[in-house]
Amino acid sequence: MSLLQGLSLVHYSALNNVVPRASVLTRITPIILLWLLCLSTPVYPVDVLIASGHVEYPPFMYRQGDKIIGVGPDLTTMIFNELGITVDSKYVGSWNRVQRKAEAGEIDLIVGIYKTDVREKYLSYPDEPYVEEPVGIFVQRGNLFKFDRWQDLIGKKGGTVMGESFGQDFDAFALKNLKLQHLSGITQSFKMIERNRLDYSIYALYPGLIKVIEAGMENKIDQLPNPVAKLPAYQAISKKSKYLVHLPYFNKRLIALKADGTVAALIDKHMLLLRRKRR
Numbered sequence: 001m002s003l004l005q006g007l008s009l010v011h012y013s014a015l016n017n018v019v020p021r022a023s024v025l026t027r028i029t030p031i032i033l034l035w036l037l038c039l040s041t042p043v044y045p046v047d048v049l050i051a052s053g054h055v056e057y058p059p060f061m062y063r064q065g066d067k068i069i070g071v072g073p074d075l076t077t078m079i080f081n082e083l084g085i086t087v088d089s090k091y092v093g094s095w096n097r098v099q100r101k102a103e104a105g106e107i108d109l110i111v112g113i114y115k116t117d118v119r120e121k122y123l124s125y126p127d128e129p130y131v132e133e134p135v136g137i138f139v140q141r142g143n144l145f146k147f148d149r150w151q152d153l154i155g156k157k158g159g160t161v162m163g164e165s166f167g168q169d170f171d172a173f174a175l176k177n178l179k180l181q182h183l184s185g186i187t188q189s190f191k192m193i194e195r196n197r198l199d200y201s202i203y204a205l206y207p208g209l210i211k212v213i214e215a216g217m218e219n220k221i222d223q224l225p226n227p228v229a230k231l232p233a234y235q236a237i238s239k240k241s242k243y244l245v246h247l248p249y250f251n252k253r254l255i256a257l258k259a260d261g262t263v264a265a266l267i268d269k270h271m272l273l274l275r276r277k278r279r
């Protein structure tokens with residue numbers, strides 16, 4: 001009898017009622033193979049896109065524990081799930097750290113970011129921004145003033161937050177023509193408006209509205225009806241990410257989700273959640 005025949009033999013010995021070794025091997029080998037297979041199988045799915053974003057830019061992106069949530073993460077998840085790709089939107093640190101990690105290819109996608117020449121060196125943007133984000137002018141309730149153009153701000157005392165940009169054109173105009181105090185936070189700016197030390201403050205509209213609620217100043221601060229500007233905000237994919245090949249599909253679906261009202265509904269959803277949470 002050959003070795004192969006011996007290994008395949010499965011019967012009990014009629015003489016001593018002992019199971020032949022071949023039978024033991026035949027039954028144990030599949031168990032061992034299954035165990036080895038389990039050890040070699042990844043705990044997480046292979047296709048997991050790592051996303052991140054700004055920690056404090058509601059409703060578009062903001063931190064909740066170790067996650068970044070908001071409109072941007074929701075849209076990213078929605079579109080990539082259609083491709084069978086899981087999205088993990090993680091908190092990875094400061095805004096500068098997020099951008100550096102995308103540049104290094106350590107994260108695949110930033111869930112909300114403006115387009116600049118520098119960023120385009122390491123990020124690929126879809127054709128379509130997911131939102132045209134309005135930049136608001138916040139004033140003391142009862143002290144509204146006419147604002148139709150940037151020149152209407154000349155001669156007034158204004159404030160904003162250090163490090164904020166509201167588009168290259170407005171930044172250049174403000175530097176040349178406006179009296180702007182650059183403060184450590186938007187809440188400080190609101191308090192200076194309340195004390196009549198500022199006439200207005202400039203800040204992204206939706207995050208600004210949330211900050212008004214957080215500060216308990218809903219009856220003290222208003223916003224003017226016309227924005228300073230509308231800045232296009234994008235999701236952008238690292239040029240080192242393997243998921244860059246899906247950018248055309250992402251762009252096509254994003255256009256459709258804007259057109260059918262999905263993006264607007266997500267903004268309303270997160271604004272409502274934030275208002276309920278922070279009241």
